[in-house]
Amino acid sequence: MDPSRPLRRRVAVRTVDALVVGGGPAGAVCARELVCAGLDVIVADQARFPRDKPCGGWVTPQVFSTLGLDPEAYARDHVLQPIHALVTGRLGGRGLLTRYERPVSYGVRRSEFDHFLLRRSGARVHEGYRVRELRRAGDLWIVNGELRAALVVGAGGHYCPVARALGEGTGPEPVVAQEVEFPLDAPTAERCRVEPGVPELYFCRDRKGYGWAFRKDAFLNVGLGRQDARGLGHHVREFVAWLEAGGRIPPGLPRLRGHAYHLYPSARRALVADGAVIVGDAAGLAYAESGEGIRPAVESGLLAARAAVAAGGRFGRERLAPYRDAVEARLGKRGRPRRVPAGLETVANLLAGPLLSSPWFTRRVVLDRWFLRTSQPALA
Ligand SMILES: Cc1cc2nc3c(=O)[nH]c(=O)nc-3n(C[C@H](O)[C@H](O)[C@H](O)COP(=O)(O)OP(=O)(O)OC[C@H]3O[C@@H](n4cnc5c(N)ncnc54)[C@H](O)[C@@H]3O)c2cc1C
Numbered sequence: 001m002d003p004s005r006p007l008r009r010r011v012a013v014r015t016v017d018a019l020v021v022g023g024g025p026a027g028a029v030c031a032r033e034l035v036c037a038g039l040d041v042i043v044a045d046q047a048r049f050p051r052d053k054p055c056g057g058w059v060t061p062q063v064f065s066t067l068g069l070d071p072e073a074y075a076r077d078h079v080l081q082p083i084h085a086l087v088t089g090r091l092g093g094r095g096l097l098t099r100y101e102r103p104v105s106y107g108v109r110r111s112e113f114d115h116f117l118l119r120r121s122g123a124r125v126h127e128g129y130r131v132r133e134l135r136r137a138g139d140l141w142i143v144n145g146e147l148r149a150a151l152v153v154g155a156g157g158h159y160c161p162v163a164r165a166l167g168e169g170t171g172p173e174p175v176v177a178q179e180v181e182f183p184l185d186a187p188t189a190e191r192c193r194v195e196p197g198v199p200e201l202y203f204c205r206d207r208k209g210y211g212w213a214f215r216k217d218a219f220l221n222v223g224l225g226r227q228d229a230r231g232l233g234h235h236v237r238e239f240v241a242w243l244e245a246g247g248r249i250p251p252g253l254p255r256l257r258g259h260a261y262h263l264y265p266s267a268r269r270a271l272v273a274d275g276a277v278i279v280g281d282a283a284g285l286a287y288a289e290s291g292e293g294i295r296p297a298v299e300s301g302l303l304a305a306r307a308a309v310a311a312g313g314r315f316g317r318e319r320l321a322p323y324r325d326a327v328e329a330r331l332g333k334r335g336r337p338r339r340v341p342a343g344l345e346t347v348a349n350l351l352a353g354p355l356l357s358s359p360w361f362t363r364r365v366v367l368d369r370w371f372l373r374t375s376q377p378a379l380a
Helices: 025-036 061-067 071-075 110-120 161-165 186-190 232-245 294-310 317-331 344-351 359-371
Strands: 014-021 041-045 080-083 085-090 096-099 105-108 124-127 134-137 140-143 147-154 175-183 200-203 209-216 219-226 257-261 276-278
Touching (some): 025 110, 041 147, 061 071, 096 359, 105 110, 276 317, 294 317
Parallel strands (some): 014 147, 147 276
Antiparallel strands (some): 085 096, 209 219
16 A cells, blocks of 8 residues: 555445435434335434524414324423414504414424424434535435435425435525514513513514514513515614614513525425425425425425335336326415415515505415414314
8 A cells, every 4th residue: 555645534334215404393203204204214314403593483273283292291291382362564564463362383493393202203313423425426416425316305304415416406596584482480481561472573664574572481582584584683683672662572682693584485395306305395395475484394305205215216207297197286386376375575565565464365365374384284
C-alpha cells in the first residue's frame, strides 16, 4: 500500500426495501404502513426526537380517525386540548365567538405528537442523520453513498432533499409563517385572556394571511402566516403588539421561529418518480383555505404506502402512479379551476368584508367548510 495516498473511509453499503427521508407525520405514517406490510424500512431524520416543528398544532378529528387513534387514549400521556369554540375576526377588530356542542378539533404539541407517531411506526429510525445526496443506480437509490433503497419516500417537509433531487418545479411563493409555543406559569396564565381550547384567528387587514393565538392546557401558541414573504416580521410584530395591548396574551412573548410550505393547488412538486414517492409538505399538499398540513401529510403518507405495497416490489413510476391518482381524488387536480378559494389570500379577501361578522357565514363556511372540512370524511 502506498503510504502517501490518503486513506478513504470504507463505507458498508446497506440495502433496504424503503428509505423514508423525514420522520414527521407524513414519513412516520408511511413507514408504519410499509412495516406492517412486511417491508424492511429505515426512517432517516436529521433531527433527534422529540424535536419541535413550527406549527399551531391544530389537528382535526379526521386525523385521529385515519390514524386509528383514540384521542382519550392519546391524552393520557400527552397534551391534547379539545376545541369547543373559536374566535374569528379581522386584525384590529372585534372577534366573533362560535361555539360547538362537542370537540371539533384538538390541539397537540408537535414535539410530543410527532415523537409518538414515529415510535409507533415500528420502523428503524436513524436520528441525527442528514440526507445530503441521492443518486440513481439501476433500480436503486443510493443515499449519502452508504444506503441503498428500492423505494425512497420523500417526507422531509418543505426543504426535502428528495423533492429537490427530483426538481422542485417553479411555482408561486410558498406560505411563510412564524410561530412560538411556550409554557405559561400560573401568574402569567392569569394574565392571558385567550382561553384554553378556544383558538383565536385574526385575518390581516391587507388580506394576505392570518394570525392565531391558541392555548393548549398550560401552553400558549402564537403565530402568523402569509402568502407574501415581504414584511413578514413587521406583520408579526404588529399582530403580537395588538394582542398584548388588548390583554389577549401576556407581554414579553419569546422569539418566534419561521418556516415555509406550499399550498396544494399552487405547488408544482412531483408526487411520483421512478423508485420514489413524495408525501406531505415535501409534495406541497397543505389545504389552500386554512393552511392545515397535518391531515394531508398523514393521508398522503398512508396513500403512498398503500400504492407502494400494491406495486409488489417493482417501483417504476407507472406502478406508483396510483398514489398520484389517489391524492388527486382527494385534493383535486392541480391547475384546474376550483369552486372554493385557492389560498389564504383569497380567503382573507372574502373575509375582509362584512361576511366575517356574519355568524352564519363564519360557522358554516369559514369554520365548518374551510377550517374543519367537516364535509370530507376521514380517509379510511
Ligand atoms: C407556523 C406554522 C403553523 C402551522 N400550523 C398548522 C396547524 O395548526 N395544523 C396543521 O395541520 N398544519 C399546520 N402547519 C403545517 C404543518 O406543520 C405541516 O404541513 C406538517 O408538519 C407537514 O408534515 P410533514 O411530515 O410533511 O413534514 P415535517 O413535519 O416538516 O417533517 C419533515 C421532517 O424531515 C426532516 N428532514 C428535513 N430535511 C432532511 C434531510 N435532509 N435529511 C433528513 N431529514 C430531513 C425534518 O427534520 C423533519 O423532521 C403549520 C405550518 C407552519 C409553518
